[in-house]
Amino acid sequence: MNRNFKLILAVGMTAVLVGCGSNGSTIDPQRIANRNVEFDQYFTEIKADAAPAKPDENGFIRRWTIIEPINKPNSGNTVFTDSYIQAELTKEYFKGQFTKDINALPKTGDQVIVESEAPRAGGRGGFGGFGGGAPQGAGAGQARPQGAPGAGAPGAGQARPQGAPQGAPQGQGRPQGAPQGAPQGMGGFGGFGGGMMGGGAPAAAAPSMVKDTLEWHSVDSKLFNIKLIRFAQGTSNGQKRYGLIFNAFTVINVDQDVVVRLAAGSNASSIWWVNGEKVLTLQADRRMVADDGMSKRITLKKGKNLVRAAVINGPGMSDMCARLYNEDGTIFKNYTITNN
Amino acid sequence: MKKIFQMGLVALASVAMTETVMAQIGAPFIHDPATIMECDGKYYTWGTGGSPLVSSDGWVWSSEGGARISVGAAPDMIKIGDRYLCAHSSTGGGLGGGHAGTIRTMWNKTLDPQSPDYEWTEQIQVAESLVDEDCDAIDAGLIMTPDGRLFVTYGTYFGFIRVVELDPATGDRAAGAVDVNVAVDCEATTMIYEDGWYYLLGTHGTCCDGVNSTYNIVCGRSKSPTGPFIDNVGRDMVEGGGKMVLGCRDGYTGAGHFGRYIVEEGVQKMSFHWEADYSMSGRSTLAILPIVWRNGWPEAGYNVKNGVYEIESERRGYALEIATEYVRLGGGRGMGFGGGGGNQANTQVAFQKLEDVIGNWPKGNIDVRVIDYQFRPNQKWEFVAQEEGTLGTPYYKIVIAGTNRALAATAGKELTTVPEFTGAPEQLWSVDQLVDGTYRICPKAVPGTDEKVCLISVGDSNASLGKFDINDVNCKWNLRQY
Numbered sequence A: 001m002n003r004n005f006k007l008i009l010a011v012g013m014t015a016v017l018v019g020c021g022s023n024g025s026t027i028d029p030q031r032i033a034n035r036n037v038e039f040d041q042y043f044t045e046i047k048a049d050a051a052p053a054k055p056d057e058n059g060f061i062r063r064w065t066i067i068e069p070i071n072k073p074n075s076g077n078t079v080f081t082d083s084y085i086q087a088e089l090t091k092e093y094f095k096g097q098f099t100k101d102i103n104a105l106p107k108t109g110d111q112v113i114v115e116s117e118a119p120r121a122g123g124r125g126g127f128g129g130f131g132g133g134a135p136q137g138a139g140a141g142q143a144r145p146q147g148a149p150g151a152g153a154p155g156a157g158q159a160r161p162q163g164a165p166q167g168a169p170q171g172q173g174r175p176q177g178a179p180q181g182a183p184q185g186m187g188g189f190g191g192f193g194g195g196m197m198g199g200g201a202p203a204a205a206a207p208s209m210v211k212d213t214l215e216w217h218s219v220d221s222k223l224f225n226i227k228l229i230r231f232a233q234g235t236s237n238g239q240k241r242y243g244l245i246f247n248a249f250t251v252i253n254v255d256q257d258v259v260v261r262l263a264a265g266s267n268a269s270s271i272w273w274v275n276g277e278k279v280l281t282l283q284a285d286r287r288m289v290a291d292d293g294m295s296k297r298i299t300l301k302k303g304k305n306l307v308r309a310a311v312i313n314g315p316g317m318s319d320m321c322a323r324l325y326n327e328d329g330t331i332f333k334n335y336t337i338t339n340n
Numbered sequence B: 001m002k003k004i005f006q007m008g009l010v011a012l013a014s015v016a017m018t019e020t021v022m023a024q025i026g027a028p029f030i031h032d033p034a035t036i037m038e039c040d041g042k043y044y045t046w047g048t049g050g051s052p053l054v055s056s057d058g059w060v061w062s063s064e065g066g067a068r069i070s071v072g073a074a075p076d077m078i079k080i081g082d083r084y085l086c087a088h089s090s091t092g093g094g095l096g097g098g099h100a101g102t103i104r105t106m107w108n109k110t111l112d113p114q115s116p117d118y119e120w121t122e123q124i125q126v127a128e129s130l131v132d133e134d135c136d137a138i139d140a141g142l143i144m145t146p147d148g149r150l151f152v153t154y155g156t157y158f159g160f161i162r163v164v165e166l167d168p169a170t171g172d173r174a175a176g177a178v179d180v181n182v183a184v185d186c187e188a189t190t191m192i193y194e195d196g197w198y199y200l201l202g203t204h205g206t207c208c209d210g211v212n213s214t215y216n217i218v219c220g221r222s223k224s225p226t227g228p229f230i231d232n233v234g235r236d237m238v239e240g241g242g243k244m245v246l247g248c249r250d251g252y253t254g255a256g257h258f259g260r261y262i263v264e265e266g267v268q269k270m271s272f273h274w275e276a277d278y279s280m281s282g283r284s285t286l287a288i289l290p291i292v293w294r295n296g297w298p299e300a301g302y303n304v305k306n307g308v309y310e311i312e313s314e315r316r317g318y319a320l321e322i323a324t325e326y327v328r329l330g331g332g333r334g335m336g337f338g339g340g341g342g343n344q345a346n347t348q349v350a351f352q353k354l355e356d357v358i359g360n361w362p363k364g365n366i367d368v369r370v371i372d373y374q375f376r377p378n379q380k381w382e383f384v385a386q387e388e389g390t391l392g393t394p395y396y397k398i399v400i401a402g403t404n405r406a407l408a409a410t411a412g413k414e415l416t417t418v419p420e421f422t423g424a425p426e427q428l429w430s431v432d433q434l435v436d437g438t439y440r441i442c443p444k445a446v447p448g449t450d451e452k453v454c455l456i457s458v459g460d461s462n463a464s465l466g467k468f469d470i471n472d473v474n475c476k477w478n479l480r481q482y
Helices: A006-021 A082-089 A228-234 B002-019 B354-360
Strands: A043-045 A063-071 A111-117 A209-221 A244-254 A258-267 A269-274 A277-282 A298-300 A303-313 A319-326 A336-338 B037-039 B042-046 B052-055 B073-080 B083-090 B102-108 B124-128 B141-144 B150-154 B160-166 B180-184 B187-194 B197-204 B216-222 B243-246 B252-264 B267-277 B283-294 B297-300 B307-313 B319-322 B368-371 B381-390 B393-400 B406-410 B414-418 B429-433 B439-443 B454-458 B462-466 B477-480
Touching: A043 A228, A063 A111, A063 A228, A082 A269, A082 A277, A082 A303, A228 A244, A228 A303, A228 A319, A244 A319, A258 A269, A258 A277, A258 A303, A303 A319, B042 B073, B073 B141, B083 B141, B083 B150, B102 B150, B124 B150, B124 B160, B141 B187, B150 B187, B160 B197, B180 B197, B187 B252, B197 B252, B216 B297, B243 B252, B243 B267, B252 B283, B283 B429, B368 B414, B368 B462, B381 B429, B414 B462, B439 B477
Parallel strands: B216 B252, B243 B297
Antiparallel strands: A043 A209, A063 A209, A063 A244, A111 A209, A244 A303, A244 A336, A258 A298, A258 A319, A269 A277, A269 A303, B037 B042, B042 B052, B073 B083, B083 B102, B102 B124, B141 B150, B150 B160, B160 B180, B187 B197, B197 B216, B216 B243, B252 B267, B267 B283, B283 B297, B307 B319, B307 B381, B307 B477, B319 B368, B381 B393, B393 B406, B393 B429, B406 B414, B429 B439, B439 B454, B454 B462
């Protein structure tokens, strides 16, 4: 597994420096130092028998076992309606995906073969960039003509292929025929090119399918939130970023029965289960906010309790965070966290 | 061609005024408006792509008279000394693309493209993001702190929002400045200072989805311009926190891209765009609303909707009325201590109606006074928005409901009501919600003077015109509907 994004960084660095050169100035390398996005910046892989962890000082659960993401390409995030989330995040892609049996949980390094939709060719659109600021030359951020490959990460930022249903002609704002009964008329604001957000409608044609071998990874996050996009990149040699479903679990160990609430945030939609019971759904296109949603009261049983999360996102940032609250609104931290 | 365009504006305005007074009229189509700037008697803003909007009164807007500027995404403006500093950005693809953004600044002595001084200086790149890092350097927002330091915030939904100090003399980065992460996954951030706090405002929700957009403006606050910015439940904006300033209102979805304009002490406006204005084909439009500060947090206030109101003095709580003969109502229970009615069934006491009393009102001008509110016809004022205005709000005619008898300013800075509204400047009133939620009511003009005055209480029971002072309770009024 190659978790190195030096190619991406090199492209980005070149773009920035070229952009700078356009006005004759130079950028102090320190300004852009330490901005890499390597897996190790975000996660520490742990062994199956790692010593139990504790929640962090703010109660966030940082230890999770996550399977490499399943493809679920979406050009936008506007498709994440309640019914879509329920259908897609409870769909069983492999045997045992939703097991309630703690003794049957996968271990880090276990692999499964998953059939999923093939990523769509040509990246996922974007909107052609806002290029007016660069005075001249091919600086970073200049507008790319629709259809021209961008200077971005592999597979990203390219224009939507001809004939794809989500796009809009450049300069026409939101596409006609947007979902959910948008009134006829302009919509949007008429300025952006390639259907920035409105392209949420699923493709009408049956998607082509691919089989992936996906591996489980037990990790401790170095941040309070789990940067799923970086997990995806780091476990796919940079090939996976957007249009993915993430499945994760963790085990909460308590020394007596306790009533709590699970508080979570996710980018974008997610469903959360405790001991097999669905306790929280965060629907719609949303950003990760700590304590965005909170479950009803849950009784954690003495011993091991299984917390499971499934998160879906189209393009954009993907991450999640979770912690537990006591009934009285204080943060519950009297437990340990394991990966089995 | 110009005449046709102006006729079109009037037509558009007429349609808009029948619907609402919550958004600008004319052709205010824009996305990501820069903080509004005033220059030589006109108001200016620019949106993504540098498209301009201009207004001579702050209420009717169009692109006419403006010049597109060479910017990418979401410019912002600030006036420093006698120059205007523009910060703007370019990005590599946004939602599904790369995130190699740049923030650039440039200066101009004027915003009027007809001025011989109109010329943008060479751009300076002050911040940037790599093609794939936890930041996308777009959506610049500028703030000058009370001690004269200049900062720019930037970033978008892809990772961190950052702030970095600039040199207010050059617009370049301040020597040794370091970019600081202050929030996560916002768009269109900017910062304002109020009463010892720095407020970081950003936009959450879904952008660019027309009538389905969930864009909403949130904020956190800090004692430092570099954070941490904490919301009203103690949550750091780096954890996604943010208290709502404005989201959606009936007929308008997706408030985004906050900017503040301080008219004067006590009168603040927020500019932003609606992702979709239902009365304008669901297009994205410029909007300007008052800012109300409640318990230390900014909220979007309200322009007065067309309707009938009590005009209640903040001073005493009495109501403005025309000075007509008091007509007692029949019925009721006299002393009203509850014991007089025995077991009789309750009946509805009839309200006093306009037709019950108007016949005895004088036919000419009638003075106004302030007294106990009893929902009598001479105390009910109808506000009707007109097709011109001031920054963010239309002028209103204010008439006794059911009549055309209009409140008017008179020479000598006093008040009267005239029997027929004519549209004369002394009969037009700007109504601005103040930072404390009360309203200021000002005539467009006062005969014989250029002095700017507002409706004031004099004593508990009389009204006049006088100089506005946010700290003077006499200058404030509440508009009540029951």
